[in-house]
Amino acid sequence: MRPFRHRRLTAVVALATMLLTAAPPTAASAGDKPDRRAGYHRVGYFTQWGIYGRAFPVKKLDTSGAASRLTHVNYAFGNVSEDGRCYVDGGPGEGDAWADYQRPVPSEESVDGVADAPGQALNGNFGQLAKLKAKHRDLKVLISLGGWSWSTYFSNAARTDASRKAFVASCIDLYLKGNLPGGDGAAGGPGAAAGVFDGIDLDWEWPNWAGEPGNVIRPQDRENFTKLLAEFRRQLDAYGRTTRAHYALTAFLPANPATMDAGYEGRKIFKYLDFATVQGYDFHGGWDAVTNQQSALRVPAGAPDNPDFSAEVAIDGWIARGAPRDKLVLGIPYYGRGWTGVTGGGNGLFQPATGPAPATFEPGYEDYKQLKTLAGNGYTVHRDLRSGHAWLFDGTTFWTYDDPAVVLQKTLYIRRAGLAGAMIWSLDGDDDNATLTKTIGAGLTTW
Template identity: 55%
Template structure:
């Protein structure tokens, strides 16, 4: 798995059992209702760096109608330093960048010396949509390097959680008056990629065998310090092997408000064959050594103890592409190629940039109705993606399996009129 992918002895069972004492007796039951929502969750990631090349701001969510469709917004990402304490990965984007009146959600320019940047826009968004839950997401593919250090000991866990709640929940930001960002974030989303398994390798993450137990203990420390009225969520891997290596599933879900299951990056430019990246089921004839699909992922988590009502399936607002792909027998599917040229990263393109290709007569649209995915192909370049049709198909899958909702990576990939989130949210129960 790509974007979303040893040395200390395991902790004593007694220490782990003691940590579970933080959990209330009914911690494993559905907790969505106390947030005021009666429908399935629609969770979207807003990327911090989108304000640069993509020129995507919080106001775009309002103008497109996307914000009104969300139950939860995850702001990505906060990082950890080597000691495991929380830091901003980009203070300029987070709270320093000044916004003009035209760029702001409330139509007012930022005041000098006060909170600015994305955080002030999120504050304005919450004022406009008071039921929207906004969480700070920590880590990500490039920001998970030091999670193992944070989770290693009782002292490091306590220091990590205190630093994160001080910064993001209490809103104490460097260079601003105390509490300047208080009230913006309702909770914390843990995006550790991945406990006890390699994730990003440039530079390499710190990985320990004890990460599996320590991940549970870290969640327990969050509940100890934050209580049970705040959201605590986690982004969780698609690969069953990584699930087994890194997660005590039933215990983890006792602490989580919900967990988001990786529903994408099953295949990509790191694989030579052009293949689905977000199919509901494994397509017939898949030559891969390991079979990946949303069905495989969801079943893996449910069989290991994840409650259906807390299992939220991730969906991509982007596609994966290859070029130099020979036609073969299935319109390019499983043909070998190299990463297709794209706007920001070869082999990766936001849906709104793929959409014009759907009207290009050089390309033809194909769908695998059984496996549940789409692709376009012009005889050499091959892109797989999720459009409104596939979003509705994903929503039906979520409804039929009685899952806890859908999670979007990421909101900036949608069209200016939010056609993907409208199709997805409109089809969810």
């Protein structure tokens, strides 16, 4: 079986390389000998809530082989208070301190096989991330702030020089210095999480642009985002001089060119960022009336929307606005978007649908590990090799997703375009063998 699998992978690599080479050059694909770069970032988001319904503890990053293929783990998420501070709160909708650092992790879920002891200062996901770093010495862990649900008050935090200084100081105190609420015999306390996090990822969705309903939005967000990055860089460097460490600063950036223009000062922001991850998914979904791609490398022929979104459109958009290609990390989804009640026949693409497809946790959203089981079980896999996307269709229900072949094609695009690497949302969507993460690792190995 092994020689056959090797020949099959070689054929896929050769085909993907041919397709990328044959593609018309764009701003992103015009890099000068990008394969000679020293290495690629491989950034995976670990979700705070993944330990529950998805039964995905930190330990799985080790046992699956994912951790050895990653350079960074972004912990999702840290919250921002109305008065502009980083904070941890166990209140409903405000946070989950239990998952973060209070939950005593049993031996069977522990990275090193040792259960958390009663009364120790650091338990939960934070404690397990510390153990993961001890086992994988080159792995960096960042706290990601905001996300779709917790970007409500970023604008307040970034509004003035004083608010920016106070916000950044609170984040460094909480996450880098590790001064967690608690102590006195309970989990937490001064310095409890010191050394867990190696930097900060800003996931503000979005400056001066609508995200979740209720988000505070101001026209000044665009320039204030740049000022906020400058303040983070200043304070992170100052703290790093006391610990003799470099603390990374990264940001998650949108795929929509209109959002880029409304909320970001293009070239300026990259002066302060180590790198930025770019949204490479959610281009379409069950909110649309017709089936479509959610993460295609290029806009497919016959797409009903013009202009439309794609990974290449997003990357080219940032490069056109002054982003250095070697600071752009392309986001890759470990989930699919689906529709049901599809009519019109054919292979199901660009056809009317009645609504989001039924799924495990959220209508219209399903993890890769579940979608992979559908192929051959009533569903047919379809591919558009030129556009770099795949989908499943059973005559009624349609799922657009990234499988290993699509992921590999994207890694080759990353190499050819001279980008900085790949980002994953989110690690708990992969199967128990970390198939997609291993594919990224193989595709971004420096030859």
